[in-house]
Amino acid sequence: MTADSRLILVAQIAGGFGVKGEVRVTAYTAEPMALMAYGPLLRADGSVGLTLTSARPDKNGVVGRAKEIATKEEADALRGLKLHIPRDRLPAPDEDEFYxxxxxxxxxxxxxxxxxxxxxxxxxxxxxxxxxxxxxxxxxxxxxxxxxxxxxxxxxxxxxxxxxxxxxxxxxxxx
Missing domain, CATH: 2.30.30.240 (PRC-barrel domain)
Incomplete structure (x- = not known):
């Protein structure tokens, strides 16, 4: 695996939010709403874990809807799932900076x-x-x-x- 195709941990599912199938996601990014821009968030094995279709900021990340989740129970079942993106989806760091x-x-x-x-x-x-x-x-x-x-x-x-x-x-x- 090349350095640019490594998977980077960016978030973790915290569980369901409310009763209408929303999911709470803890973000490990500087800007939690950036999770929307990264496209599908992947499991550690590279398969799709979560595709956010809408989101709003929350105290530890975002709350939103995902293509893979329709109910609170489905969201709760994914609690603890770590979400990654390929390294090449991150913006290039400024000069003299790095990830x-x-x-x-x-x-x-x-x-x-x-x-x-x-x-x-x-x-x-x-x-x-x-x-x-x-x-x-x-x-x-x-x-x-x-x-x-x-x-x-x-x-x-x-x-x-x-x-x-x-x-x-x-x-x-x-x-």
Whole structure:
């Protein structure tokens, strides 16, 4: 799968709304109404999950009608369904900007240029984004905070980022 055909998580079905078959969708996009512009929202396997035909903003996303849902019960049955779009449906980022998903697969290099591993995923456990790094030498993955201090340089086009590992508790900083 090419980088531009990867599926990007953009929303999740929260369940039915009202009694007339509307569905509540939690949006993971900066602008929730953008879900209408993306076309059919896909399941993780690439099949169509939800096609919004109308929507209005809601506190966590949108409430709307979908081609696949006629009743509240049908909407509730899809609760929890994660909805994706192909990466190429997202607008191109501004210069010097990127999507977090574009970090996946980049080499993580230390300040001396040594390859530490590759970005396996970007996670957020509630505080800040964390890069999950799969070590080049194998073994368990480790996490790097996605902050300016820990990742001062990102070179998407060249396929790498600079990774400055934080000093572990009990370690001394190099002289």
């Amino acid at each position: 977090l998903t574009d970090l996946v697969g980049l080499q993580a290099r230390d300040p001396a240029g040594v390859v530490l591993g590759a970005v396996r995923s970007v996670q957020n456990f509630g505080a800040d984004d964390m890069l999950e790094i799969a070590p080049a030498a194998g073994g368990p993955t480790w996490y790097l905070p996605f902050t300016r201090e820990a990742v001062p340089d990102v070179h998407i086009a060249d396929g790498w980022l600079l990774a400055v590992r934080p000093v572990e508790v009990g370690e001394r900083e190099p002289d």
